[in-house]
């Protein structure tokens with residue numbers, strides 16, 4: 001047959017089939033048609049060796065966006081950017097460009113040597129509604145195809161892997177937030193503090209120890225579960241002002257990719273409110289209570305309460321109540337409220353959380369608060385020594401070594417200067433400022449400090 005003839009023939013055959021289909025649809029009653037479709041599907045099922053699973057974007061009655069769908073979307077984004085020919089681009093969180101596969105694209109994936117195929121698509125709902133604003137009726141979905149011999153592997157381990165990985169990608173890409181409480185509610189801003197452990201001035205071994213501790217914690221979900229402990233860890237950072245406590249917290253958040261909750265205890269009315277605030281915190285977060293010694297009258301509170309009860313014994317109850325209210329107005333959060341939270345409630349919240357307390361006076365704190373199990377790791381941040389200075393010199397002046405370093409080392413050993421002060425002197429005073437000038441500034445300041453120290457000692 002000549003090709004042209006063949007196409008003509010094919011055309012007429014298709015035409016004929018369509019005609020038969022139209023007649024079939026028109027004249028066979030719905031019931032019969034349904035049966036035929038059902039059995040033909042079943043027949044295909046016997047011959048066709050693949051299984052298909054559909055993940056719809058919206059599920060449930062209230063049409064919530066399906067968590068599985070968005071996890072799959074994240075999971076496939078890396079695969080589709082290398083495989084798919086048509087991609088959708090979107091800027092998420094004002095941060096980076098995110099590519100995902102366009103509708104009706106297909107990508108393949110491999111898991112333990114087994115190949116699967118993912119396809120994207122959308123249904124456009126036929127339902128007509130009258131409205132002036134166009135309603136988006138598209139319902140997207142992902143379809144997973146795989147060989148039926150691999151059913152166990154794919155439905156179990158593979159899908160678990162996809163969902164977990166997808167969620168991890170979302171966490172990695174999300175924009176982090178800094179929450180602060182004004183009274184009983186959290187409000188947040190985008191957290192974009194540039195501090196990292198690399199720029200933190202501290203002895204290298206001590207720094208590495210903290211990094212290892214944090215990383216081990218963040219990966220230890222199974223371990224914590226297996227020993228029956230809540231996935232929580234408490235840090236106590238202590239040291240004089242300007243030694244980098246707040247900076248270290250920012251570096252921790254950046255290292256782990258966690259949100260920060262900066263809890264202002266003095267603004268919290270009472271223990272109930274404290275509990276509510278803490279329950280509202282999300283997983284993967286660091287809860288920070290700065291200057292814990294100032295936020296709570298930690299030392300005296302328990303004792304004072306008892307005394308008060310004794311002395312008020314015979315008074316009129318109403319008067320007593322009013323007096324108590326007046327006295328404890330600023331914040332009724334008590335040490336025991338805080339301890340209860342750390343031990344009980346805190347442990348009941350799901351997901352990993354770090355709690356970090358900072359203080360300038362570690363010796364002022366109640367021993368109950370800082371015992372191990374509540375504050376697992378105590379980190380002292382101290383005055384600038386030579387090791388810390390070298391980190392600052394590298395950051396601020398891009399200097400690894402300099403002939404003035406030995407002199408500075410000697411001076412640092414004789415003084416107590418905080419990293420904040422040292423950093424201030426290393427700040428170039430002009431754009432073209434020479435590194436050497438900054439070092440001379442620092443030396444001058446250190447010598448001045450030593451001089452002041454001597455004068456004070458004489459007095």
Ligand SMILES: Nc1ncnc2c1ncn2[C@@H]1O[C@H](COP(=O)(O)OP(=O)(O)OP(=O)(O)O)[C@@H](O)[C@H]1O
Nearest residue numbers: 199200201240241242243244245246247419420423
């Ligand atoms: N160890 C350090 N490494 C790098 N920079 C530091 C360090 N310590 C202090 N700085 C610098 O000094 C500034 C003040 O430090 P930071 O706010 O972290 O001190 P702090 O210990 O929290 O003090 P405070 O007890 O008063 O809250 C920071 O902006 C930072 O640039």
Ligand SMILES: [Mg+2]
Nearest residue numbers: 245246247290
């Ligand atoms: Mg601070």
